[in-house]
Amino acid sequence: MKGHSKPKGATRAAGIVLAGAALAVGLSGSAQAAGGKYSAYTKSPECAYATGTYYWYSAATYNGKRAYNTQWNFQIGRISCNNVSLYTKYNKWDSGKKKWVSQSSYKRINSSGTGSAVADVRIFVCEVGNANSCGEIRPA
Secondary structure (H helix, E strand, O other): OOOOOOOHHHHHHHHHHHHHHHHHHHHHOOOOEEEEEEEEEOOOOOOEEEEEEEEEEEEEEEOOEEEEEEEEEEEEEEOOOOOEEEEEEEEEEEOOOOEEEEEEEEEEEOOEEEEEEEEEEEEEEEEOOEEEEEEEOEEO
């Protein structure tokens, strides 16, 4: 016999299986982002809004809880409020104390930025000084 060769159909099938496996590994990697376009209105009164993007990337697992790196970029529009800002609530991994720390009160943030080693992140648009006005971002 001249050179042993596999039938063309078997080679093609093996190539398809390998390509499919590579695609599955590529999509499940930790660099894969989730998120997209989000928006929110203040409530009581509905005097401002925020619209933009929010993404999160799986970073690590600490004490059995998944941590994420985040990235956001929002534009704030004012309807009738003069002083409006974004705020957040979240849990953050404290590597020194080796525990999750809760940011349960509203923390003011810039309209664009990043976060690291966080979980349970919630972003709000609020009239400054009026916690009852805070509206949470939702997928747009």
